[in-house]
Amino acid sequence: MARIGVIGTGVMGAALSLNMAEKGVAVAVHDLDAASIGRLIDRAGPLAENLTAAETTEALLAALPTPRAILVMVPSGAVDAVIDGLAPQLAPGDLIIDGGNSDFLDTRRREAALSERGLNFFGMGVSGGEEGARHGPSLMIGGRQEAWGLVEDILTAIAARHEGEPCAAWLGPDGAGHFVKTVHNGIEYADMQMIAEIYGIMRDGARQSAAEIGAMFEGWRTGPLSSYLIEITGQILAAEDPETGRPAVDVIRDSAGQKGTGRWTVIEALKLGQSASVIEAAVAARAWSSRAEARQAGAALFAPAGGGAGAPAVDELGRALLAARIIGFGQGLTLMRSASDAFDWDLDLARAAEIWRAGCIIRSVLLDDIAGAARAGLPEGELTHAPAFSAMLEETIPSLRRVVLAALGQGLPVPALAAALGYHDTMRQARGTANLIQAQRDVFGAHGFDYIDGRADRHGPWGA
Numbered sequence: 001m002a003r004i005g006v007i008g009t010g011v012m013g014a015a016l017s018l019n020m021a022e023k024g025v026a027v028a029v030h031d032l033d034a035a036s037i038g039r040l041i042d043r044a045g046p047l048a049e050n051l052t053a054a055e056t057t058e059a060l061l062a063a064l065p066t067p068r069a070i071l072v073m074v075p076s077g078a079v080d081a082v083i084d085g086l087a088p089q090l091a092p093g094d095l096i097i098d099g100g101n102s103d104f105l106d107t108r109r110r111e112a113a114l115s116e117r118g119l120n121f122f123g124m125g126v127s128g129g130e131e132g133a134r135h136g137p138s139l140m141i142g143g144r145q146e147a148w149g150l151v152e153d154i155l156t157a158i159a160a161r162h163e164g165e166p167c168a169a170w171l172g173p174d175g176a177g178h179f180v181k182t183v184h185n186g187i188e189y190a191d192m193q194m195i196a197e198i199y200g201i202m203r204d205g206a207r208q209s210a211a212e213i214g215a216m217f218e219g220w221r222t223g224p225l226s227s228y229l230i231e232i233t234g235q236i237l238a239a240e241d242p243e244t245g246r247p248a249v250d251v252i253r254d255s256a257g258q259k260g261t262g263r264w265t266v267i268e269a270l271k272l273g274q275s276a277s278v279i280e281a282a283v284a285a286r287a288w289s290s291r292a293e294a295r296q297a298g299a300a301l302f303a304p305a306g307g308g309a310g311a312p313a314v315d316e317l318g319r320a321l322l323a324a325r326i327i328g329f330g331q332g333l334t335l336m337r338s339a340s341d342a343f344d345w346d347l348d349l350a351r352a353a354e355i356w357r358a359g360c361i362i363r364s365v366l367l368d369d370i371a372g373a374a375r376a377g378l379p380e381g382e383l384t385h386a387p388a389f390s391a392m393l394e395e396t397i398p399s400l401r402r403v404v405l406a407a408l409g410q411g412l413p414v415p416a417l418a419a420a421l422g423y424h425d426t427m428r429q430a431r432g433t434a435n436l437i438q439a440q441r442d443v444f445g446a447h448g449f450d451y452i453d454g455r456a457d458r459h460g461p462w463g464a
């Protein structure tokens with residue numbers, strides 16, 4: 001008998017199945033495409049003895065003891081179809097886990113509908129890409145806590161480990177796991193964009209080659225910027241295209257796709273009355289990247305940017321990136337806290353940060369301190385106000401300011417770095433400028449405003 005079923009044996013489902021099989025967990029595997037199941041069994045080698053191929057969902061369920069646990073690893077658009085096919089065959093107490101990148105609102109809807117039928121449903125964020133799924137992902141689980149015991153041993157066995165501790169945790173009810181994964185991806189978007197902006201400053205401002213820029217990223221593999229994304233950026237910039245002999249990065253089109261998680265993060269931030277502006281800038285930059293023809297036309301119309309006017313020193317760029325990265329993470333945590341309040345999840349932010357320390361795409365040496373600061377309680381909900389981070393920012397913000405200024409002066413786009421700075425400057429300003437906004441709203445809409453001495457909801461003495 002198998003312990004768990006997996007539906008969807010594509011990139012992630014196959015890798016997770018092999019990971020489980022390697023940990024001694026017997027897995028029944030099913031996919032719409034029988035050839036995909038066959039490919040998985042073939043590549044499993046000796047691990048195939050822990051895999052049972054199931055050509056139908058009926059066969060998959062027959063291979064499982066009750067209560068049954070089924071992990072669904074299909075594209076988000078196919079999740080409802082899989083659940084609709086599966087649910088009528090299930091019995092109360094069975095558990096469906098959606099391990100794909102689903103919108104947490106869909107997860108809430110699915111969890112509510114399935115729990116009415118006595119079925120358990122988890123929305124589980126899986127991070128680490130194919131390699132992580134195969135050898136140790138970070139797993140962010142949401143759903144009814146009572147069902148966690150059904151699969152806790154399996155999921156903690158396959159998860160990445162940070163100093164021996166598994167990077168898998170039940171984080172809260174209904175959509176909590178998928179929300180945390182969505183914000184994880186939002187932070188991922190922001191970090192990738194800021195790294196790309198630093199690359200752009202060196203490529204277009206300092207006219208450096210991919211190899212030269214790669215050496216700079218290699219130098220950041222240790223120290224406060226140490227992280228998976230910095231590591232792969234160094235590797236990418238050092239790689240050569242075998243066909244042309246040119247740096248691989250130089251022959252790749254400058255239009256990046258997106259599947260939705262970054263956009264969902266921004267949409268939810270706005271719906272919660274927040275703005276994750278650094279993530280928003282990164283989502284916007286990806287959208288703009290797809291408008292290649294408009295950018296080509298713009299390049300022909302306007303004077304060129306950059307032009308070898310030199311670039312900030314490597315240490316300066318490193319400090320700037322560190323400051324912006326802290327602010328990006330901070331916006332993500334603020335958003336998770338708002339969602340937790342709005343949906344009554346009682347999210348443990350420190351635990352979420354802890355399970356991001358290994359296995360996931362945004363793993364970074366900073367996460368130990370982020371988890372520590374969250375555990376101690378974030379002052380006013382702001383990571384940047386926590387003592388460890390305010391000290392780091394005191395040291396690094398001047399570099400971020402100089403780097404942004406230098407880039408703007410040369411006409412080089414740095415939307416995410418500039419957004420990080422804008423947020424920081426706003427959040428350290430005791431008296432902002434919204435007093436004027438309030439007055440304007442009162443003039444055109446009679447919206448009223450509060451006086452600074454506490455008198456409330458007055459209208460102003462505006463002339464005609």
Ligand SMILES: NC(=O)C1=CN([C@@H]2O[C@H](COP(=O)(O)OP(=O)(O)OC[C@H]3O[C@@H](n4cnc5c(N)ncnc54)[C@H](OP(=O)(O)O)[C@@H]3O)[C@@H](O)[C@H]2O)C=CC1
Nearest residue numbers: 008009010011012031032033073074075076078100101129
């Ligand atoms: N790739 C990555 O790095 C990561 C992906 N994810 C998420 O994981 C999920 C899966 O991604 P990934 O593995 O990359 O996707 P793939 O497209 O590689 O695999 C999905 C598999 O599901 C199968 N499938 C689709 N519909 C059904 C169905 N109704 N019944 C059974 N099988 C079905 C597909 O078959 P067919 O090809 O025949 O349609 C395919 O084999 C997505 O939500 C993705 O966003 C999460 C983290 C990282």
Ligand SMILES: O=C(CO)[C@H](O)[C@H](O)COP(=O)(O)O
Nearest residue numbers: 101127128258259260261361
């Ligand atoms: O979840 C992931 C990593 O954490 C997936 O790789 C996801 O596809 C990344 O998002 P996008 O495709 O929009 O860049």
